[in-house]
Amino acid sequence: MGAILAGCATPSGTGKPLSAAQPNSPEWQGRISVNVQGDNPTSMSASFLLRGDAKHGELDLYSPLGTTLGALQWTPQWVQLSDGGKHQHFKSLSELTEKATGAALPVDAIFGWLQGRDVQASGWLADLSAVSQGLLTARRTAPAPEVTLRIKLDQ
Template identity: 70%
Template sequence: MRRVWAVLLTEWMLAGCATLGRPTKTADLEPLHQAQWQGRISVNVQGDAPSSMSASFFLRGDASNGELDLYSPLGTTVGALQWSPQFVQFNDGSKHQHFHSLAELTEKATGAALPIEALFGWLDGLDVRATGWQVDLSNISQGSLSARRSTPKPEVTLRIKLDP
């Protein structure tokens, strides 16, 4: 009987160490050679109601079809963003929210509307222009980039550090 309890206790402890899987993904977002990046992202919004967001991330796809998972320092999923020509959605673990645009989606997730199309170019080291944004790619070969939006207000600072 002791052996049974020891096995059950061990299985219970191992189950407690397991992490929850990533949210179920849509099949059309899984091409064979999908671009992907991971690292840390921070977004700081100035103004009357300043806010700050920082998370680990895993980004796949492109500006048309993609996914962005955001993780807490403990590795739990804070939010899962998905977009395609058919939908734009955010899952925070308790509910799915649908949006009309990527700007609305990124504002919900990070506190600021991010220029997703330009962001994919920046991650590839391309100096893609985005209205109101200035990007610093001088450290992109070391996996770092920063961008600042001065217009429209409020001012937004985006920093990304890619994992090697």
């Protein structure tokens, strides 16, 4: 499981929240789970609030009790994870999502998939058949290990 989910803490952001900078940006909330197969299988599950887009965005992850587990933020200039007052910076969204969820997620594609668009992501296959009901499943088969992403939106 990603280190972000090991403890419960309330992050404090740096700078202006992206939601304030982009008041009309898309927003989704619900539950997310990421299961990684392989020699050391891991899984992560959390409530989430996703705002923005693949260029400027925020992803907040919450425990079942509503405690903030971590806040992911990104712009073209920086990518960071805020966890319990600590801020870790990353070179890419792939590194950030791997740290937070246990797998490098195709953030560009996820934003498209949530809007019902069949966006291609290398190694990933998305099932968009139930997106209109708020369900998204995507599977990465290459490179190994296999990863399954499930999103259930609040409706």
